[in-house]
Amino acid sequence: MSALLEQLIEALRVLPGVGPKSAQRMAYHVLERDRDGGRRLAETLAAAVERIGHCARCRDFSETEVCATCASAARDAYLLCAVESPADRLAIEQATGYRGLYFVLQGRLSPLDGIGPRELGLDRLAARLAEGEVQELIIATNPTVEGEATAHYLAQLARQHKVRPSRLAHGVPLGGELEYVDRGTLSHAFGSRSEMP
Amino acid sequence: MSALLEQLIEALRVLPGVGPKSAQRMAYHVLERDRDGGRRLAETLAAAVERIGHCARCRDFSETEVCATCASAARDAYLLCAVESPADRLAIEQATGYRGLYFVLQGRLSPLDGIGPRELGLDRLAARLAEGEVQELIIATNPTVEGEATAHYLAQLARQHKVRPSRLAHGVPLGGELEYVDRGTLSHAFGSRSEMP
Structure with missing residues (x-):
């Protein structure tokens, strides 16, 4: 050949x-x-x-210093959604009608791999929260052990800056059958049941 | 994005x-x-x-005018194997101990798609067979309708130039179970049974 x-x-x-x-x-x-x-x-x-580098504000991929979403006046600057990766950001953007801004961690806390707050740009996130414009930090890290640890860390950070932290709901996926939902999810969904209107 | x-x-x-x-x-x-x-x-x-262009002798992909296989003195020039594609050539090269040369058709006869003998370089193949060095043309086109038609055409061409045409054996794949072998293959294998030594 x-x-x-x-x-x-x-x-x-x-x-x-x-x-x-x-x-x-x-x-x-x-x-x-x-x-x-x-x-x-x-x-x-x-x-x-x-x-293609990273946006100076949200750390997502961008050809320009600040990406189009961060530069847009049409997005609600009081909502900030933290995600692990650009793919997660894109999934949320495509699936929901979310009109706020994003912060892309480009990873999750994982001390054993040497990934700490610094590597995730949390100093920059803290500075952003300190600006006072953001009112709610929507934490959309993955529901894995490391993602949950990251979520707790982010929630603390938010509270320090008087920003309300929130987390995506966990539970049985829509259209899923109870029989095939994994045990952990089912147990969580059962414990977090809500009263029907 | x-x-x-x-x-x-x-x-x-x-x-x-x-x-x-x-x-x-x-x-x-x-x-x-x-x-x-x-x-x-x-x-x-x-x-x-x-x-990457095509070898002037075998029509396989090559960076050079004539590919390394065609230029090699270690290959048997009296054996020529015709295949439909470079991938087929590679599969034969990797699976068998074949030491002859190849001719890559880059397709199969398909008059409805405008693919005739000319498009498959059969004029060049004929010239090669006319040189008198090749003694056997091993026809390894796919066992599809078009591949079989191409095989028949190639066999005729070989006979015209006093070259012996041969065809890969068809039958039950090694390790296959009779129950799961398709009807056509099984019928062919049954008809072409050979005496056990």
Whole structure:
């Protein structure tokens, strides 16, 4: 096989979920059927890796100093939603009608991996809360052990700055069947039951 | 979302089997964790799309005028194996101890799609068979309707040039269970049974 083709197959494996077989399929597909698309991908990827940095206010990916959401006058500046990753931010943006601002931690507290408040930019978040504009901090970290620990830390931080912390509701997913919901979720949902109107 | 990030997600979709969700995951992964890998992929892809062409002898992908296999003195020039695609060639190379040469059709006869003998480079194959060095043409097209039609055409071409055509054996796959083998294969395997030694 051509050495360059082998290098291409190897290079494609940086993409998540791409093993040797699918990398080979991708390389052949691009070379056989879509060289223009391949050229476009190469250019866009090079530009993205070079030019996309982090927004100075929310730490989400951005090509500009401050991202479009943070710069928008149409968003409610008194609501701030903290998420672990840009993908979580996007999921919330697409699923809900939320019109407030975000803060992307780019991770979660994990002392064993050397990820502390500093790595999550919590000094910047504290400064933001101290500005006095934010009234509610919606904490949307993942419901994992580390995500919960991060949530508690964030809640404390919010209270220190007289900001109301809130957390996404946990419970049985809509359309889920009780029989197949995991034990922890079911137990939580049972304990947090609410009176019907 | 950043416009460049959106373009990257869109560009990643030229890869086969990559939908909007996995393209998004790939883009985030590269930007968050592996910018170096992303840069390398961009460069290799650009180089591959530009520089990888087809070998003048076997029509497989090659950076050079004639590929390494065709140029090698260690391969048996009296055996030629015709395959539909570079991926088929690679599969045979990896699975068998075949030491002959290849001819990659880059397709199969399909008159309705405008793919005739010319598109498959059969004029070049005929010229090669006419050289007199090849003694056996191993026809390894896929066992599909179009692949079989192509095989018949190739066999005729071989006979015209006094070259012996052969075809890969069809039958029950090794380790397969009769119960789950498709009807056509089983019927063929039954008809082509061979005496046990």
